[in-house]
Amino acid sequence: MKRSFLTLVLGMSLGAGIALAHHSFAAEYDASKPVTLKGTVNSVDFVNPHSWVHVDVTDTDGKVTTWLCETAPPNILIRQGWTKNSLKKGDPVTVVGFRAKDGSSTMTADSVTMADGRKMFTGSAGSGAPTQAPDSK
Numbered sequence: 001m002k003r004s005f006l007t008l009v010l011g012m013s014l015g016a017g018i019a020l021a022h023h024s025f026a027a028e029y030d031a032s033k034p035v036t037l038k039g040t041v042n043s044v045d046f047v048n049p050h051s052w053v054h055v056d057v058t059d060t061d062g063k064v065t066t067w068l069c070e071t072a073p074p075n076i077l078i079r080q081g082w083t084k085n086s087l088k089k090g091d092p093v094t095v096v097g098f099r100a101k102d103g104s105s106t107m108t109a110d111s112v113t114m115a116d117g118r119k120m121f122t123g124s125a126g127s128g129a130p131t132q133a134p135d136s137k
Contacts, residue, residue, distance in 0.1 A: 029108045033099040041091040042066050046084050048073045053087060055095055069095050069109040071122035080121050
């Protein structure tokens with residue numbers, strides 16, 4: 001009985017730590033700052049707790065900035081039709097979402113549109129993000 005109770009307490013404390021480590025949309029991102037990026041995939045981190053798409057965006061002066069685009073975890077992306085090979089280095093993409101509050105080149109992605117027009121959704125319900133990022137310039 002003592003062992004079961006100890007296992008329960010340990011499991012609950014670990015679960016609480018994971019829950020506290022997760023952030024909400026409002027804590028990190030600004031719903032009043034929609035952003036649309038057009039660039040090429042630099043890399044993809046298909047990892048928990050959130051996957052990341054790194055996109056190289058070239059400005060009018062030719063300067064390249066790598067944006068970090070946060071998405072849902074792999075399990076949710078897979079349910080939405082993604083695979084580890086959905087995006088490859090050099091693929092042209094358009095990413096729509098919301099910019100980080102800290103002004104860095106980081107965003108939460110709502111969708112990724114491929115060069116052939118396929119739109120891949122990147123979020124999960126209940127994240128606190130607005131339901132869809134409006135197209136922005």
